[in-house]
Amino acid sequence: MEKFKVEINEIAEFTKALSHPARIEILKVLAEKQMCICGEIVEVLPLSQSTVSQHLKELKNIGLIQGEIEGKKSCYCINWERFQELHDKYDDFFQNLLIQKSNFNTCC
Amino acid sequence: MEKFKVEINEIAEFTKALSHPARIEILKVLAEKQMCICGEIVEVLPLSQSTVSQHLKELKNIGLIQGEIEGKKSCYCINWERFQELHDKYDDFFQNLLIQKSNFNTCC
DNA sequence: CATTATTATCGTATTTTTACGATGTTAAAT
DNA sequence: ATTTAACATCGTAAAAATACGATAATAATG
Numbered sequence: 722m723e724k725f726k727v728e729i730n731e732i733a734e735f736t737k738a739l740s741h742p743a744r745i746e747i748l749k750v751l752a753e754k755q756m757c758i759c760g761e762i763v764e765v766l767p768l769s770q771s772t773v774s775q776h777l778k779e780l781k782n783i784g785l786i787q788g789e790i791e792g793k794k795s796c797y798c799i800n801w802e803r804f805q806e807l808h809d810k811y812d813d814f815f816q817n818l819l820i821q822k823s824n825f826n827t828c829c
Numbered sequence: 830m831e832k833f834k835v836e837i838n839e840i841a842e843f844t845k846a847l848s849h850p851a852r853i854e855i856l857k858v859l860a861e862k863q864m865c866i867c868g869e870i871v872e873v874l875p876l877s878q879s880t881v882s883q884h885l886k887e888l889k890n891i892g893l894i895q896g897e898i899e900g901k902k903s904c905y906c907i908n909w910e911r912f913q914e915l916h917d918k919y920d921d922f923f924q925n926l927l928i929q930k931s932n933f934n935t936c937c
Numbered sequence: 938c939a940t941t942a943t944t945a946t947c948g949t950a951t952t953t954t955t956a957c958g959a960t961g962t963t964a965a966a967t
Numbered sequence: 968a969t970t971t972a973a974c975a976t977c978g979t980a981a982a983a984a985t986a987c988g989a990t991a992a993t994a995a996t997g
Contacts, residue, residue, distance in 0.1 A: 724875045725850035729857070737848035741955085742833035742841040745922075749837070752926040759974060767832045772956050774975060793964045793973050801930050808923060814853075815916060818860040822909050849985085867944055880986050882945060901943045901994040 732814055735807045738783045743768060743776045748799065751786060756798035758791075783807075840922055843915045846891045851876060851884045856907065859894060864906035866899075891915075 725733075739745055743766055750765055751757065763773045777797060780786045784803040789796050833841075847853055851874055858873055859865065871881045885905060888894045892911040897904050 725854060729850045729853050733848060733850040733853055736844040736853075740841060740845035740848040742837045743955095745837050745841055745844075746833060748926060749922075752929040755929075755931060760972095763974095768955095769957055770974075771958075771976080775955080778975085790963090790974085793962095793971095795974055799926075799930075801927075804926075812920075814857075818856060818907075818912075819909075821860040821863075822907075823863060851985095868942095871944095876985095877987050878944075879946080879988075883985080886945085898944085898993085901941095903944055 728810075728814070731807075732811055734783060735811055738779060738785060741776065743773070744780055747773075747776060747780060748785065751797060751799045756796055758794040758796055759788075760794070762797070836918075836922070839915075840919055842891060843919055846887060846893060849884065851881070852888055855881075855884060855888060856893065859905060859907045864904055866902040866904055867896075868902070870905070 739748075746766060747762055750762055754761070759770075759774065759777065762777070763770045766773055768776075777786065777788065781788055784800055785807070786797055787800050847856075854874060855870055858870055862869070867878075867882065867885065870885070871878045874881055876884075885894065885896065889896055892908055893915070894905055895908045
């Protein structure tokens with residue numbers, strides 16, 4: 722994956738983490754409930770427990786969420802700091818694109 | 830793909846379109862040059878012509894770029910209206926998430 | 938008209954993603 | 968000490984994404 726610049730790769734990793742509806746839904750649920758255990762997420766999603774666990778792992782890998790084992794349950798929540806960091810990088814990039822939008826750009 | 834709500838699916842489709850570094854790079858190049866022919870994009874990317882063509886097609890499918898055949902060349906540019914539309918949807922969604930970030934949220 | 942240049946599409950191989958059931962692990966409950 | 972509940976991980980099947988060479992299509996060029 723060294724074909725592209727680091728900045729580009731970082732954004733792509735972020736958008737990739739968000740590229741599945743289940744993972745977006747998970748973030749939404751976690752934001753609403755502040756935190757919840759795995760089971761609550763599984764209840765809401767139309768996917769099996771193991772599949773949800775996999776999606777949780779992916780979000781965890783990129784750091785968007787945190788998970789901590791509490792007894793026999795597993796408590797998840799959003800890592801807001803990381804969330805902001807990634808969102809900001811994405812946003813910077815796309816704001817820069819928008820700046821370059823010219824007015825007389827009828828294009829093609 | 831009817832498992833999730835339309836709003837969630839739309840965002841996922843957008844992020845999916847941006848989930849590959851090549852496609853992000855293409856958008857960057859197109860923003861910088863306002864418009865360019867396929868060959869110019871191929872020159873810049875570390876991928877074969879056919880692969881780049883495929884990525885262009887995906888961006889075109891979701892409407893982020895437009896392509897028009899001009900003689901034997903093919904002129905591409907960003908569809909800024911669509912770009913804004915998708916970006917706004919994404920942004921709305923994540924701003925809503927951020928609103929729900931509570932201060933006393935030490936989580937887990 | 939034949940050739941060349943530009944790009945899209947086809948066929949296909951490889952890799953990655955997605956999904957699920959089965960199993961393993963650990964802590965709580967009985 | 969068993970049993971149960973909650974969850975992660977494993978194994979694996981199926982689908983999708985990625986990449987490329989070869990070919991097709993079309994317009995410009997000679």
